[in-house]
Amino acid sequence: MNQTFLATPADSLGFISVNATDWAVELGVEAPTGAIYSTTSDLMAFGKAILSYEMLSPIRTRKWMKPLASTSSISTLIGAPWEIYRSNKVTKDGRLIEFYTKSGDLLTYNSVIALIPDYDLVMVALMSGPEVSGDTAYQVIGDAATALLPVIEQAGKAKAQTQYAGTYTDSSTNSTLTLSLDDSPGFNVTKWQVRGVDVIGTSLLGDSPVVPPQVRLYPSDLSTSSQTAWRAVFGGSADDVAEEDALNPWDQFSLFLIW
Structure with a gap:
C-alpha cells in the first residue's frame, strides 16, 4: 500500500474536486477514526489481503468477520468495524449474500470498501464532488454487485459442471x-x-x-x-x-x- 498516507500527501497525488476545501483538513482528536488518504488499488489490495488470510490467521479472520449486534433492519448487522448488509436480490437463486463494508465520509469525500467473502470479492468506491454523497458510493457498489455476481455465479456453475x-x-x-x-x-x-x-x-x-x-x-x-x-x-x-x-x-x- 504505497499510496496510502496518514498525513496529507502532495496535491499532485490527490483528487481535489473543484472548490473543495476539505482535501487537507485536520481532524484532530477524530483522526484515529480512520483519517487516511488512499487509492482504490491500495484498498483493493488491503481487502484481498484480509480475504486471503495475509493479515490474520484463518481462524481469527473468520471470527473477526462476524456480526456482533443486530439493528432494527432485518438486512443490516453491525460488526467491528463492519457495516454488514445482507441481500437476496443479487443472485438468481435468491440466497442471502453478505457484504462486509466500511464507509467513510468527510464533507465532499465519500468512500466504501466492500468485502464479499462468498465470492472472495473486494469492491471499492472512492469519490468526491458536490454531486455525490455516501449514498452514491453505496449505489455504485450495489450496481457493480448486481451486474457482476450473476456472471461470476454462472462462470462458477460452468466450472463446477465440468469438474x-x-x-x-x-x-x-x-x-x-x-x-x-x-x-x-x-x-x-x-x-x-x-x-x-x-x-x-x-x-x-x-x-x-x-x-x-x-x-x-x-x-x-x-x-x-x-x-x-x-x-x-x-x-x-x-x-x-x-x-x-x-x-x-x-x-x-x-x-x-x-x-
Missing part, C-alpha cells in the same frame, strides 16, 4: 451418486444409492410432509491435497419452502434448509 457433475458409481457395493446443477445453490443430488438402498427415498426428515425430500450438496471450503469435503442438506423444493413459510410469521422458518 463435479455426473454419476459416480461403485459396482462392488452397488452404490451410485448422481449430481446435477440447476438454478438453486449447490448440486442437486438426483440419485443416491448405497449398497442397493435408496438413501433419499427412505430418509426421514423430522415431520416433513415431503416424501422424498430434496437433497442438495454444498461445498464446505475444507480440503486437503487429495480430498474435498462437502455438506449434504435434506430439504424441500422452493414450493415446499413457500408453503411452510406461509404458515409462519417469519421468512425461511421452514424445516427445509436450502442453504
Whole structure:
C-alpha cells in the first residue's frame, strides 16, 4: 500500500474536486477514526489481503468477520468495524449474500470498501464532488454487485459442471451418486444409492410432509491435497419452502434448509 498516507500527501497525488476545501483538513482528536488518504488499488489490495488470510490467521479472520449486534433492519448487522448488509436480490437463486463494508465520509469525500467473502470479492468506491454523497458510493457498489455476481455465479456453475457433475458409481457395493446443477445453490443430488438402498427415498426428515425430500450438496471450503469435503442438506423444493413459510410469521422458518 504505497499510496496510502496518514498525513496529507502532495496535491499532485490527490483528487481535489473543484472548490473543495476539505482535501487537507485536520481532524484532530477524530483522526484515529480512520483519517487516511488512499487509492482504490491500495484498498483493493488491503481487502484481498484480509480475504486471503495475509493479515490474520484463518481462524481469527473468520471470527473477526462476524456480526456482533443486530439493528432494527432485518438486512443490516453491525460488526467491528463492519457495516454488514445482507441481500437476496443479487443472485438468481435468491440466497442471502453478505457484504462486509466500511464507509467513510468527510464533507465532499465519500468512500466504501466492500468485502464479499462468498465470492472472495473486494469492491471499492472512492469519490468526491458536490454531486455525490455516501449514498452514491453505496449505489455504485450495489450496481457493480448486481451486474457482476450473476456472471461470476454462472462462470462458477460452468466450472463446477465440468469438474463435479455426473454419476459416480461403485459396482462392488452397488452404490451410485448422481449430481446435477440447476438454478438453486449447490448440486442437486438426483440419485443416491448405497449398497442397493435408496438413501433419499427412505430418509426421514423430522415431520416433513415431503416424501422424498430434496437433497442438495454444498461445498464446505475444507480440503486437503487429495480430498474435498462437502455438506449434504435434506430439504424441500422452493414450493415446499413457500408453503411452510406461509404458515409462519417469519421468512425461511421452514424445516427445509436450502442453504
